[in-house]
Amino acid sequence: MRDRQLLTLNEGELLDQASEIAKKIDAFLIAREQSVLSKLIALGGSIEEESFEVQVKVKLADPLKVRKGLERPEIEIIRIRHYDQHDTYFFFADPAQGRIRYREDEFLDEKGNVTATRPRLTLVGQKREDVFANEVLLSRSRYIAPAAQTLRFYREYFKPVREVELVKDRLRWLIKYKDTEFFVNLDDVQTPLLGNFLEIKSRTWSRGDAQRKAELVAELLSLLGAAGQPTVTEDYIELASMESPS
Numbered sequence: 001m002r003d004r005q006l007l008t009l010n011e012g013e014l015l016d017q018a019s020e021i022a023k024k025i026d027a028f029l030i031a032r033e034q035s036v037l038s039k040l041i042a043l044g045g046s047i048e049e050e051s052f053e054v055q056v057k058v059k060l061a062d063p064l065k066v067r068k069g070l071e072r073p074e075i076e077i078i079r080i081r082h083y084d085q086h087d088t089y090f091f092f093a094d095p096a097q098g099r100i101r102y103r104e105d106e107f108l109d110e111k112g113n114v115t116a117t118r119p120r121l122t123l124v125g126q127k128r129e130d131v132f133a134n135e136v137l138l139s140r141s142r143y144i145a146p147a148a149q150t151l152r153f154y155r156e157y158f159k160p161v162r163e164v165e166l167v168k169d170r171l172r173w174l175i176k177y178k179d180t181e182f183f184v185n186l187d188d189v190q191t192p193l194l195g196n197f198l199e200i201k202s203r204t205w206s207r208g209d210a211q212r213k214a215e216l217v218a219e220l221l222s223l224l225g226a227a228g229q230p231t232v233t234e235d236y237i238e239l240a241s242m243e244s245p246s
Contacts, residue, residue, distance in 0.1 A: 035097070036092060036097040036098060036100060036123065036158065037097075037098075037123060037143065039157065039158060040100070040121060040123050040143055040145055041143075043121075043145055043157075044145075045145050045146045046143050046144070046145040047143065047144050047145070052203065052204050052205070052210070053201050053202060053203045053204060054201070054202055054204055054210050054213045054214050054217060055199060055200065055201040055202075055217075056199070056200050056217050056218075056221065056231065057197055057198065057199045057231070057232045057233075058197065058198050058221065058226050058229040058230060058231050058232060059195065059196070059197055059229060059230045059232055060186075060195070060196040060197060060198050060226065060229060061196075061229065062225075063186055063188070063196045063198075065224070065225035065226070066184075066186055066198055066224045066225060066226060067171075067186070068225070069223050069224035069225045069226075070173060070175070070184065070224065072223055074177065074178075074223060075175050075176075075177055075220075075223065076175060076176040076177070077173055077174075077175055078173075078174040078175060078176060078181070079173070079174040080171070080172070080173050080174075081107065081171075081172045082107070082108045082109075082110075082169075082170070082171050082172075083105050083106055083107045083108055083170055083172075084105075084106040084108065084167070084168070084169055084170070085103060085104070085105055085106075085166075085167070085168050085169075085170055086103065086104045086106070086165075086167050087101055087102070087103050087165065087166040087167070087168075087236075087237070088101070088102045088103075088151060088163055088164075088165050088166075089101050089102075089124075089163065089164045089165075089166065089237050089240075090102070090154075090155070090158050090160035090162075090163060091160055091161060091162040091163070091164070092158075092160055092161060093161050098123050098124055098142065099123075099124050099237070100121060100122070100123055100124070100154070100158055100160070101121070101122045101123075101124055101237075102119070102121055102147060102151055102154055103119065103120055103121075103122065103147075104117060104118070104119045104147075105117065105118040105119075105120075119146070119147035119148075120144060120145065120146055120147050121144070121145045121146070121147045121154070122142070122143070122144050122145075123142045123143040123144075124142065124235075124237075164237060164240050164241050165191055165240075166189065166191060166192075166236055166237060166240045167189075167190050167191035168187045168188060168189045168190060168191075168236070169187070169188040169190065170185055170186070170187050170188075171185070171186040171187075172184070172185050172186075173186075177216060177219075177220055177223075178216060180202065180213060180216055181202060182200055182201065182202045182213075182216075182217070182220065183199075183200070183201045183202070184198070184199070184200055184220075184224070185197075185198070185199040185200075185201070186198060187199065187236075189236060189239075189240075191240075192240050194236070194239055194240070197232065197236075198221075198224065198226050198229075200217050200220055200221070202216075202217070
């Protein structure tokens, strides 16, 4: 520098470059404030999931029939898990933004003691892509991120216009039926008090595969003693929202 003038750097060009970078930062921050997805990504660790699955859900009058049906020789049980799920859903003024689910899984042992916990965030968007016979749905999830902060932090960060809480006890079996893996969930939705449900799910990768698995799901409903039970096409959160005040 000589006489307050830089000799080896062009100060004017640097200021112009800094101005352009500042504009890009401003645009990013504005977009983050406007988009729920951008806010989720800004937290770090977000994973986009485009995995499709076929699923069916029925309202159960007798959950014990399902547990008895899982003992049938046609069904191979690979793994069993038991956990409580505590969900808080964030709703936004613009429904196109989707909704954020803050979930805390509490894994339980055979005595009902908590052995581990897993908090995470999910951006829930479009519910389903198609419908097959017997109200079997083809759906996909969107974005998942680890939840390293408290629920209060996320409430202040995302600024939802409404919240709905959902608590359920879940028994989950990973089974194999006719050389095909399925998840079988036996849920007792306790908050709000919605009762017992059976969910059968399996990931898929093509329409033909989805159609075949939808047919197997219908067979499993019969084997588990749930054929003829009322089919539910709504997600739990939609059922819970019906029970909650606006």
